[in-house]
Amino acid sequence: MARAKNDFDLIVIGSGAAGGASALMAAGAGKKVALIEAHKWGGSSLNYTGVPMDALFHATHLLTEAAEGVKFGISSSNLRYNYPTINNWKNVAMRRAGAGSKKAFEDAGITCVKGRAHFLGSYQVGVNDVRLTARKILIATGAQPLDTGIKGLHDVNFMTPDSILDLIRPPRTIFVVGAGSTGCEVAQYFAELGTKVLVAEVAGRLLPKEDEEVGQVMDNCFNKLGIKVLTQSRVVALEKDSVSKKVIFMRGGQEKSVRIDEVILCTGSTPATDLGLENAGIKYGAKGIKVNKNLQTSMKHIFAAGDCIGGDSSTEKAVLEAAVAVSNLVHRPKAVVEYAGLSRITRTYPEVASVGATEDDCIRRDRKIRKVVVPLSTVEASNTSDFRDGFVKIITDRNRKIIGASIVAPRAGILIQEIAMAIRLGLYASDIADTPHIASDWGELIRIAARRLS
Amino acid sequence: MKKTKAYSSAALKQQILTDAKSLKIAEHWAETMADKTVKYVDDWIKDRGTVTEADINRVVHNQLKELNADLAYIYKNRGKIL
Numbered sequence: 001m002a003r004a005k006n007d008f009d010l011i012v013i014g015s016g017a018a019g020g021a022s023a024l025m026a027a028g029a030g031k032k033v034a035l036i037e038a039h040k041w042g043g044s045s046l047n048y049t050g051v052p053m054d055a056l057f058h059a060t061h062l063l064t065e066a067a068e069g070v071k072f073g074i075s076s077s078n079l080r081y082n083y084p085t086i087n088n089w090k091n092v093a094m095r096r097a098g099a100g101s102k103k104a105f106e107d108a109g110i111t112c113v114k115g116r117a118h119f120l121g122s123y124q125v126g127v128n129d130v131r132l133t134a135r136k137i138l139i140a141t142g143a144q145p146l147d148t149g150i151k152g153l154h155d156v157n158f159m160t161p162d163s164i165l166d167l168i169r170p171p172r173t174i175f176v177v178g179a180g181s182t183g184c185e186v187a188q189y190f191a192e193l194g195t196k197v198l199v200a201e202v203a204g205r206l207l208p209k210e211d212e213e214v215g216q217v218m219d220n221c222f223n224k225l226g227i228k229v230l231t232q233s234r235v236v237a238l239e240k241d242s243v244s245k246k247v248i249f250m251r252g253g254q255e256k257s258v259r260i261d262e263v264i265l266c267t268g269s270t271p272a273t274d275l276g277l278e279n280a281g282i283k284y285g286a287k288g289i290k291v292n293k294n295l296q297t298s299m300k301h302i303f304a305a306g307d308c309i310g311g312d313s314s315t316e317k318a319v320l321e322a323a324v325a326v327s328n329l330v331h332r333p334k335a336v337v338e339y340a341g342l343s344r345i346t347r348t349y350p351e352v353a354s355v356g357a358t359e360d361d362c363i364r365r366d367r368k369i370r371k372v373v374v375p376l377s378t379v380e381a382s383n384t385s386d387f388r389d390g391f392v393k394i395i396t397d398r399n400r401k402i403i404g405a406s407i408v409a410p411r412a413g414i415l416i417q418e419i420a421m422a423i424r425l426g427l428y429a430s431d432i433a434d435t436p437h438i439a440s441d442w443g444e445l446i447r448i449a450a451r452r453l454s
Numbered sequence: 455m456k457k458t459k460a461y462s463s464a465a466l467k468q469q470i471l472t473d474a475k476s477l478k479i480a481e482h483w484a485e486t487m488a489d490k491t492v493k494y495v496d497d498w499i500k501d502r503g504t505v506t507e508a509d510i511n512r513v514v515h516n517q518l519k520e521l522n523a524d525l526a527y528i529y530k531n532r533g534k535i536l
Contacts, residue, residue, distance in 0.1 A: 276509055
């Protein structure tokens with residue numbers, strides 16, 4: 001019997017890291033796939049948080065490195081930047097990555113539907129005035145900005161990390177609300193462009209999800225850039241102040257305020273779950289759509305992956321979950337997501353990367369550990385590049401099996417992969433210590449740290 | 455397939471006012487709540503092609519629960535209260 005035009009094997013809602021990858025994998029397996037996207041094709045990582053931000057940060061970190069060239073005999077007295085060119089570079093990177101384009105999906109034979117998806121039943125999804133049906137559905141709607149509870153937001157034009165991409169020039173002064181991964185990246189980005197930056201964080205340190213040493217090093221780095229860090233500070237309200245803005249915050253039990261040109265909210269995100277999940281009988285909560293270890297929702301033919309199921313927000317996590325979800329969608333649900341070795345990165349300069357358990361996690365769970373912190377200055381690479389801000393920290397259990405690590409160093413995102421693999425393979429500190437590393441490179445720090453632990 | 459009907463802000467407002475009247479809520483306050491709620495629903499629905507009545511009731515309940523618990527209760531249990 002001929003199939004109805006709007007009947008598919010699989011509907012994927014969201015074309016970001018999880019949804020886009022899933023749709024391509026499923027189409028590659030011969031399935032008839034419909035892919036629905038409400039905003040830009042490619043989702044957040046191609047259009048907002050990933051590729052464009054990385055391109056911008058690359059440019060500004062180069063600026064910072066070049067400014068330090070004078071001690072190596074490289075003159076940087078006439079160093080300057082052209083913001084439209086930086087912006088244009090970002091657009092080139094996005095275009096090359098396929099941001100905003102559905103071509104790759106259409107070339108794979110996927111039916112692309114632009115519009116906001118809404119469940120009308122457990123096998124039916126409405127988009128605009130069209131109703132699509134499918135035997136299986138994957139929800140990959142990602143996340144949306146968290147409601148901060150800050151008063152006066154509706155009266156004041158505030159920025160979000162996405163809106164950096166629309167700037168035509170950096171502001172003179174900016175107040176960054178939130179010093180998590182995104183907040184720190186954004187704060188340093190603007191400081192490197194010469195903007196006067198204040199950053200406020202409710203917790204007692206920068207990057208509160210990382211260990212204390214990370215926050216201390218970043219605090220030093222930020223001080224060098226002239227960024228004013230306000231920890232244990234909660235922003236309570238925003239007000240218009242002629243052409244500027246006034247930020248009112250609580251610090252030390254007192255209400256304080258500051259006049260600023262721009263405010264940017266980097267306060268995190270919450271899973272996007274407002275798509276009529278009740279109509280399909282899908283259970284969800286404030287932390288996201290509830291899934292089992294096979295990424296099935298409460299309706300067994302409907303799966304979910306990526307930021308919409310909660311947890312840390314990252315492209316790597318989304319892609320990992322996409323592979324498992326598609327395997328379970330195409331075959332019988334047997335694959336389970338294995339998060340061991342999933343790294344986290346903050347693209348500041350120096351980079352911050354971590355994997356596995358943090359010391360704080362272990363203390364909270366009353367887990368006995370061994371740890372070592374090795375400063376960058378221990379290795380030759382620090383001497384030859386004259387770079388000292390950072391360290392490698394490795395955590396093992398009592399038997400010296402590696403369970404976590406934090407690295408603050410140039411190219412930390414590459415260095416952490418060795419530890420990520422060690423965790424995934426269940427290796428011990430001695431396994432790394434006994435492996436020769438290039439003595440003149442940053443990786444030698446990892447060998448030294450492992451040696452001290454073993 | 456169930457029959458569809460066009461969403462009407464005016465019809466929703468009238469429904470809220472009728473329910474408010476059944477609870478003996480003061481007229482001016484009912485009017486304020488209805489206007490606020492209808493605006494909220496209009497914003498929510500504007501880029502969604504098709505929704506269910508249950509969706510509308512849920513969204514109305516979410517808005518009304520900040521304004522009047524009794525009225526919100528009606529929308530949470532619409533179709534269940536005899």
